Amino acid sequence: MRERSGHLRRPGAYNGGMGFSRRKTEQAIQRTLSEEITDLGDERLGFVTITGVSVTPDLARARVRYTVLGDDEVRRATASVLEEAAGTLGSLLGTRVRMRRTPRLEFVYDDAIDHAMRISALLDEGGPA
Numbered sequence: 001m002r003e004r005s006g007h008l009r010r011p012g013a014y015n016g017g018m019g020f021s022r023r024k025t026e027q028a029i030q031r032t033l034s035e036e037i038t039d040l041g042d043e044r045l046g047f048v049t050i051t052g053v054s055v056t057p058d059l060a061r062a063r064v065r066y067t068v069l070g071d072d073e074v075r076r077a078t079a080s081v082l083e084e085a086a087g088t089l090g091s092l093l094g095t096r097v098r099m100r101r102t103p104r105l106e107f108v109y110d111d112a113i114d115h116a117m118r119i120s121a122l123l124d125e126g127g128p129a
Contacts, residue, residue, distance in 0.1 A: 029055070046069060049068075059102075065110035075109065
């Protein structure tokens with residue numbers, strides 16, 4: 001593409017090289033998966049929150065970060081359910097979100113909240129200085 005000055009403009013040059021459509025795709029995937037996961041109906045599934053989605057530039061893979069309310073047993077069971085349902089969720093995603101290709105879903109537990117809670121607990125134990 002050429003700007004008015006005659007210089008070539010790189011597509012996706014803003015936002016660290018991530019194109020606008022890729023960011024929108026990630027948001028659409030996050031929104032859709034948040035809705036579809038609640039409809040899985042598996043009693044092993046804990047209370048899941050999708051915290052973020054990152055897709056590769058070629059849209060072949062999507063890393064889906066999530067948190068689960070509950071203990072380690074609930075987290076393991078939820079991870080198992082999400083791995084088993086990845087194909088089904090990918091198919092549903094392909095019908096609900098308009099994309100060139102439907103990415104293969106990879107679910108990754110997001111421990112950022114757990115980490116923040118541990119830091120907060122450590123700070124609380126220390127008390128005022």
